[in-house]
Amino acid sequence: MMLQSIRKNLKMFAVSQRYTWLSFLIYRGQALSWAVVWMFSTAASFVSISVIYGVSPGIAGWSYYQMLALAALSNMAIGIVSYLIRPWDLIMLMRNGVFDQFLTKPYDPIALILSRSGTRASIGGVISSLAMLAYALANQGGISMPAFMTAVLLFALGTAALTMFIVTISILSYVLFKSGNYIQWLINIAGTTSNYPLQIYSIAGTVLLTVGLPVGLAAFYPAELMFAKISYPFTLGMAALSIALIMTFYRASTYLLRFYTGGGG
Numbered sequence: 001m002m003l004q005s006i007r008k009n010l011k012m013f014a015v016s017q018r019y020t021w022l023s024f025l026i027y028r029g030q031a032l033s034w035a036v037v038w039m040f041s042t043a044a045s046f047v048s049i050s051v052i053y054g055v056s057p058g059i060a061g062w063s064y065y066q067m068l069a070l071a072a073l074s075n076m077a078i079g080i081v082s083y084l085i086r087p088w089d090l091i092m093l094m095r096n097g098v099f100d101q102f103l104t105k106p107y108d109p110i111a112l113i114l115s116r117s118g119t120r121a122s123i124g125g126v127i128s129s130l131a132m133l134a135y136a137l138a139n140q141g142g143i144s145m146p147a148f149m150t151a152v153l154l155f156a157l158g159t160a161a162l163t164m165f166i167v168t169i170s171i172l173s174y175v176l177f178k179s180g181n182y183i184q185w186l187i188n189i190a191g192t193t194s195n196y197p198l199q200i201y202s203i204a205g206t207v208l209l210t211v212g213l214p215v216g217l218a219a220f221y222p223a224e225l226m227f228a229k230i231s232y233p234f235t236l237g238m239a240a241l242s243i244a245l246i247m248t249f250y251r252a253s254t255y256l257l258r259f260y261t262g263g264g265g
Contacts, residue, residue: 009111016115024120035124038079042128045071045195061229062197065140070223072133074194077159077218078187079125083118084163087170087183090117094174097262109257110250113167143226151222154235157242158217162190164249165214171256190215210241217242 025031049071053064062070090113093099102112137143166187173180194215198206209216221238224230230238
């Protein structure tokens with residue numbers, strides 16, 4: 001039954017993506033301009049890191065190209081999260097009652113949220129981040145394929161944990177305040193802080209950005225693994241933590257939906 005449910009929700013997600021992309025590309029010039037705007041965050045990271053390493057020795061233990069790779073992973077994670085969930089859109093769906101329709105359909109409400117409340121324009125940030133990551137890794141060298149593939153898996157798990165965190169915070173914010181304007185600010189903070197190694201934020205900051213706001217799981221630890229800065233047992237622990245957070249946030253968001261009431265009452 002579980003596998004059948006997963007297949008059904010994945011099929012729904014795929015069909016939903018097809019139609020949202022068709023809608024997004026109706027005005028191709030506008031769609032392209034929005035995607036280009038998302039690329040600016042990658043360009044800004046590239047410029048800021050280049051300036052830092054141009055006028056100083058940079059961050060201890062991290063080369064210029066390693067920092068570019070870390071920033072690329074960070075921007076890519078934020079782009080993927082935004083593709084799946086944009087809090088303002090979700091809360092507007094809840095406030096105007098459109099979300100009520102989700103609860104009448106034979107699909108997982110969380111899967112419906114992830115299929116309907118993101119922005120396709122963020123694909124521009126993902127593509128530009130991939131380009132910067134490829135550039136950084138090509139110049140850094142010395143990356144083993146097993147480490148790279150494991151880092152990709154860890155990145156996927158960390159990004160999923162971050163996505164479910166944003167979903168949970170968005171639903172909680174609606175239940176408590178019927179608003180959530182601050183959540184985009186939280187995402188922006190996550191994107192900025194994760195451009196740099198977590199150790200610069202002290203132990204408390206590292207714990208916060210690993211568990212409280214799990215952006216470190218999506219960017220920092222995968223980057224550390226790529227460059228052999230952490231061991232495989234530690235990596236396994238971070239993967240287990242990501243899975244635990246995904247399950248915790250999923251259950252929390254599902255529970256919070258019990259308290260949902262449409263914008264009309």
